[in-house]
Amino acid sequence: MIAAPQAVESPLTRAAIFIVVTVKPDEAALETVRKVCGGMASLIRAVGFRNPDAQLSCVMGIGANLWDRLGQPNRPQGLHPFRAIHGVYDAPSTRGDILLHIRAQRVDYCFEMAMQVMRQLGEAVELQDETAGFKYFDNRDLLGFVDGTENPAGQDLDAAVVIGDEDPDFAGGAYVITQKYMHDLAKWNALPVETQERIIGRHKLSDIEFPDDKKAPYAHNVLTNIDDAEGRQLQILRDNMPFGSPSRGEFGTYFIGYACEPGRIERMLDNMFIGDPPGTYDRILDVSTAVTGNLFFVPSADLLEALGDGPGDVPDNSGNGGADDDNAPARSRDGSLGIGSLKGGN
Ligand code: HEM
Secondary structure, eight states: OOOOOOGGGOOOOSEEEEEEEEEOSSHHHHHHHHHHHHHHHHHHHHHHTTOGGGOOEEEEEEOHHHHHHTTOSSOOTTOOOOOOEESSSEEOOOOOSEEEEEEESSHHHHHHHHHHHHHHHGGGEEEEEEEEEEOBTTTBOTTSSBOSTTOOOHHHHHHHHSOOTTSGGGTTOEEEEEEEEEEOHHHHHTSOHHHHHHHHTBOTTTOOBOOGGGSOTTOHHHHTOOBOTTSOBOOOEEOOEEEEEGGGTEEEEEEEEEESSTHHHHHHHHHHHTBTTBTOOOGGGGSEEEOOOEEEEEOOHHHHHHHTTOTTOOOOTTSOTTOOOTTOTTSOTTSOOOOSTTTTOO
């Protein structure tokens, strides 16, 4: 049986917090990170169980450099640092060892989870970026278009996102690429809606897709719609979130894309930034600047827990993700949750 994935496929939520940290160079920092990996399932249960309607989830991704430091016997086939792109526009590669993708229907659950996990990571890590995202009206990005419509569902979703037999030691895992984009909203809003629609390849109000023969060659949904050698579409799972600060004039989209292999997301990025053919680039980039770029491996829930036991442990492919863990830092020995002001542990 394939190991249980982390909550990569959890439903799109109203709120999210994205945290990217680097891990300090010492062995004690690595030990702390291992403990957090081992106790993550327990911590999510502790924070989220009080209100299942909140649909709290937290996906933990691990970057290539940290993976090598963790002393595991082998490396997931597709894991490497994010490759910067220098095309018509630049996609930078920025520092990041751990991604925490925290989602919930309520901001307070995201906040509590972020607070608890950061408290556990403590001095072991240095913050690179924290972005709090929100859903904007009917799942729109700040450019005003509905974002996420063409995400795969059901079996297509599993096939797109979860690593299978092609890399058996890491079955149940996934890859994730994140990029934080800042928008020049004044420039975008100055464009006629018809021009915006040609850039996205969909109608703005209704979200109806343009017929293929009416799409511009540079439309976002032309450049990101890619096939394999047999003509089958290569899909990814996106859970982009708007973020921003109106008083500072900051408006953005946090792009997050999951896939069973990172190459397809990298191809989409090449198409957007370099163009397909080169020069036919994505006009979203005329008003959007990528300021971060990271690639992480998302271990299965079982492997994440096994990382808590130290170097060289083989993943448990039994599918028993989330089994109780005596070392879980979130649950104190007396069985209380050990969270919030009741324990005074913050
Ligand atoms: C500023 C950043 C971005 C914005 C505002 C944005 C917005 C959108 C919107 C509005 C759609 C149409 C609705 C939908 O199907 O979701 C879409 C589709 C899509 N986007 Fe993006 N996107 C961004 C970046 C990216 C990046 C970096 C990638 C991949 C590397 C990507 C991949 C896709 C894919 C695969 C689709 C579905 C295309 C199809 O098959 O129709 N997007 N995006």
